[in-house]
Amino acid sequence: MKEDEADGFSRGALAGIFGGLFFGYVGLTSVIPVLPGFVRDEYAASNLVVGTVVTATAFTALLVRPVAGHLADRYGHRRVMQAGALAVAVFGLAYFLPFGPLWLIAVRLVLGAGEAALFTAGAAWTMSIAPHHRRGQLIGLYGMSMWGGISLGTFLGALLENFGRGAVWTFSALAGLVAFVLVRTVRDQETAAPSGAGGLMLRPALVPGLALALGSAGYAGLAAFAVLHLEGRGSGSGVVVLSCFSAVYAGTRLFIGHFPDKYGARRVAIWCGAGECLGLLTVAAAPNLPVAVLGSVVMGVGFSLLHPSLAVLVLDRVDPARQGAALGAYTSFWDLGLAAWGPLLGVVASGFGYPAVFVAGAVCAAAAGLVALSLPQRKAVPA
Incomplete structure (x- = not known):
């Protein structure tokens, strides 16, 4: 090859x-x-x-x-x-x-x-x-x-x-x-790990996984309640918010996906939490569709790089022979987050209204950034 x-x-x-x-x-x-x-x-x-x-x-x-x-x-x-x-x-x-x-x-x-x-x-x-x-x-x-x-x-x-x-x-x-x-078709070049190597839920994956689970709250809220939130504000085009979020999510990884490597995964993860938080607060307060779209764009940039930044932090803290188990444990927090946040945010929406869903997601995104702040700093690699 x-x-x-x-x-x-x-x-x-x-x-x-x-x-x-x-x-x-x-x-x-x-x-x-x-x-x-x-x-x-x-x-x-x-x-x-x-x-x-x-x-x-x-x-x-x-x-x-x-x-x-x-x-x-x-x-x-x-x-x-x-x-x-x-x-x-x-x-x-x-x-x-x-x-x-x-x-x-x-x-x-x-x-x-x-x-x-x-x-x-x-x-x-x-x-x-x-x-x-x-x-x-x-x-x-x-x-x-x-x-x-x-x-x-x-x-x-x-x-x-x-x-x-x-x-x-x-x-x-x-x-x-x-x-x-x-x-x-891909040649298998890997070597097997020692049979006695560790358990399944590795400690290096726990803290980044917690940050990922917290960050997933905003996505769960946007996917479930953006359309209903905009309908409540008199706009029937809430699906545009989701479409813009998806487009920005993909574009961010294409054009600035190297940022965690260039500037340090921990630093980027912190800024991603802040960006997701700001975007969700903008959606929560949006009086009309254009402002909500702006919020989804800001959120899309932050949320897009949160997962790869945290994944790099996992890899920085684990033995190379255990990368698969560590990434599996880390990714499980995404599934766990979505499973938990869906019904919890539904309760928030029923009790406090749709804007509260995005405020709750913003608080969780900020918490994800704080959790990332607690992890050891990785030096940025020169471009």
Whole structure:
């Protein structure tokens, strides 16, 4: 494979890893627009059952990420990432089997484990071949591959439903197969970690993970309540706020994703917490759509680099042989945060109104910055 002359890492390897992640998430999310109606129409299921089927992946993903990271450290990143992609391919076909809602929940639980294996092993693999001074940038771009797969997958799933739900199930499986093939094209250069190496929930991941969980509150609030908040202010275009946030989130990682490497991950994480806080307060106080969009832009810049900055802080504090387990433990805090903040912010909205949701998110974002402040400083790498 051709290697980057300046940094000495294989761009072809990154293409295979990033492409595998992208197509894996295309397969995983293509069923999302179809599942609710399918469960309702085929099995006359209640809203509780529909919600459980759709979100079941989060439960196993939360639990399996540290395990997947540990297995990647011990047995190889490619092997674990391939297992995740294969789960997407095989269990994409399992939607064809008419065994009822309990079967669908079981399928989704397995897919959650596959998602955890795919993402966590790929993240650790990326970091194992990334130059030290580009880790923050590459972990950010890796995350963009996931979000790109999610966006395209949901769009294509909704489009393919016009040809029948079977077309969606088949496409989901094929996308997982493409992911498997792409990962397989990458040469496995990693070595197994010693069998007695540590536990699953590593101490170096706990404090950055706490900051990530706090930072996720703002995203949860924006995704769940931005449209309703703007409707309450007399604007029916709240979806524009979400679209602008998503665009800025992606653009930030593309154009200034190297900031954690250049200026220091701790410093950038602190400023990210402050930026997310300011953006959320702007959305909370926004009297109209343009001000709310401005707030979403500021929030998007801050939130975009929070995760890669904190991930670099995790890697700075862990033995290289345990990077997979550490990243798996760290990423679990994202799942935990979203699972917790959704219902909690719903209570806030019911008791205090929609603006209070964004104020609460801003307080959590500021707390995330303070938590980052408590971590050791990493020296910036000269450009």
